[in-house]
Amino acid sequence: xxxxxxxxxxxxxxxxxxxxxxxxPYIISDKKEQLALTDGLILPGVGGFRDAMKLLIETGxxxxxxxxxxxxxxxxxxxxxMQLLFNESEENGLHKGLGLLDGRVIHFSGVDExxxxxxxxxxxxxxxxxxxxxxxxxxxSGDHVYFVHSYAVTGExxxxxxxxxxxxxxxxxxxxxxxxFGMQFHPEKSGELGMSLLGNYTRYVKxxxxxx
Numbered sequence: 001x002x003x004x005x006x007x008x009x010x011x012x013x014x015x016x017x018x019x020x021x022x023x024x025p026y027i028i029s030d031k032k033e034q035l036a037l038t039d040g041l042i043l044p045g046v047g048g049f050r051d052a053m054k055l056l057i058e059t060g061x062x063x064x065x066x067x068x069x070x071x072x073x074x075x076x077x078x079x080x081x082m083q084l085l086f087n088e089s090e091e092n093g094l095h096k097g098l099g100l101l102d103g104r105v106i107h108f109s110g111v112d113e114x115x116x117x118x119x120x121x122x123x124x125x126x127x128x129x130x131x132x133x134x135x136x137x138x139x140x141s142g143d144h145v146y147f148v149h150s151y152a153v154t155g156e157x158x159x160x161x162x163x164x165x166x167x168x169x170x171x172x173x174x175x176x177x178x179x180x181f182g183m184q185f186h187p188e189k190s191g192e193l194g195m196s197l198l199g200n201y202t203r204y205v206k207x208x209x210x211x212x
Contacts (some may be wrong), residue, residue, distance in 0.1 A: 011045075034062060040073060040204075067105075085180060127165065
């Protein structure tokens with residue numbers, strides 16, 4: 001069973017409906033005791049990094065997610081949820097994240113190498129370029145997925161970069177290290193490829209449960 005972490009800033013409806021389409025059992029909860037009984041966690045997120053981390057810390061969910069990850073439970077962060085997995089963000093000041101992955105979240109500059117301005121937020125369909133094999137990308141090839149974000153990860157390790165998109169430079173789009181994964185885009189809104197990536201995560205969770 002998948003646990004969708006409800007901390008007040010996630011797009012719970014679309015993620016839960018996607019899991020229903022995949023015929024994957026899930027619960028939505030803000031209770032650590034309930035989430036601890038699941039086989040894997042999804043950390044969604046819509047809004048600001050500072051406010052999200054504040055809520056996660058106040059509810060005790062921040063330390064809980066870190067503990068669960070350290071125990072080997074699969075974790076998937078989506079959109080803001082992916083950014084929260086990293087060390088820190090400069091959104092509304094400098095704020096620490098969960099620190100499960102190395103890297104920093106920064107604002108798109110809005111100016112390209114030639115000094116011309118470009119649109120922020122990054123919104124729309126962009127093609128994924130796969131860099132290495134991962135349980136999330138098994139039997140998949142690059143295609144377009146749907147992004148909506150003004151901040152992106154930088155300084156990530158090459159070992160953690162599974163796929164990227166090009167938006168006036170490389171944008172980490174799928175990341176993963178050991179049992180911790182993230183998708184900057186919305187897989188539940190990204191057509192066949194997005195649903196396949198989400199399906200591969202749930203399959204990985206199921207397989208991990210069998211191995212235990």
